[in-house]
Amino acid sequence: xxxxxxxxxxxxxxxxxxxxxxxxxxxxxxxxxxxxxxxxxxxxxxxxxxxxxxxxxxxxxxxxxxxxxxxxxxxxxxxxxxxxxxxxxxxxxxxxxxxxxxxxxxxxxxxxxxxxxxxx
Amino acid sequence: xxxxxxxxxxxxxxxxxxxxxxxxxxxxxxxxxxxxxxxxxxxxxxxxxxxxxxxxxxxxxxxxxxxxxxxxxxxxxxxxxxxxxxxxxxxxxxxxxxxxxxxx
Numbered sequence: 001x002x003x004x005x006x007x008x009x010x011x012x013x014x015x016x017x018x019x020x021x022x023x024x025x026x027x028x029x030x031x032x033x034x035x036x037x038x039x040x041x042x043x044x045x046x047x048x049x050x051x052x053x054x055x056x057x058x059x060x061x062x063x064x065x066x067x068x069x070x071x072x073x074x075x076x077x078x079x080x081x082x083x084x085x086x087x088x089x090x091x092x093x094x095x096x097x098x099x100x101x102x103x104x105x106x107x108x109x110x111x112x113x114x115x116x117x118x119x120x
Numbered sequence: 121x122x123x124x125x126x127x128x129x130x131x132x133x134x135x136x137x138x139x140x141x142x143x144x145x146x147x148x149x150x151x152x153x154x155x156x157x158x159x160x161x162x163x164x165x166x167x168x169x170x171x172x173x174x175x176x177x178x179x180x181x182x183x184x185x186x187x188x189x190x191x192x193x194x195x196x197x198x199x200x201x202x203x204x205x206x207x208x209x210x211x212x213x214x215x216x217x218x219x220x221x222x223x224x
Contacts, residue, residue, distance in 0.1 A: 104210060106167035
């Protein structure tokens with residue numbers, strides 16, 4: 001069955017970086033893209049960006065473009081999202097989701113989410 | 121920008137409800153709907169405005185194109201009480217509506 005399994009919760013200090021992983025299984029990894037979405041506690045969903053697992057091409061939300069990097073490792077079918085210069089308002093659940101091979105595609109399967117807490 | 125209404129609604133088991141999502145510009149049929157329960161990841165329900173994701177029961181249905189879209193849920197059951205989000209994937213930045221909380 002198709003699964004996206006994310007890394008565990010993390011606590012970081014302001015100014016640090018965090019890297020969340022998303023291990024995919026049950027399908028051909030390079031035939032689909034990966035979308036990242038975050039959700040601050042009690043808030044709605046925010047689209048962060050998308051990566052093509054086939055080409056490595058990325059498209060990021062304007063608000064995060066200077067601080068986020070999305071990558072993939074096709075040998076381990078794992079996607080990564082790194083966020084730098086963390087601030088308290090980056091405290092959120094971070095989700096990966098499988099999407100189409102193009103940016104303009106819907107998502108279907110989701111990871112379980114990773115809570116990142118930014119606190120001094 | 122996606123605007124959902126209402127932001128919350130109260131309903132009873134067995135009810136039929138409709139949630140609306142409006143896009144600030146035309147997005148063709150590039151709209152998805154998601155269900156999220158407390159403490160859980162979102163679940164994909166509908167894509168392309170009206171196509172059900174695999175395994176989603178037919179009590180969920182979507183309609184609309186252009187700027188106005190609806191999600192209808194028939195015969196509400198206790199497991200349907202959740203927050204629902206729409207998302208457009210037609211243009212940058214891909215964006216979500218603010219959510220509709222469906223409460224008993």
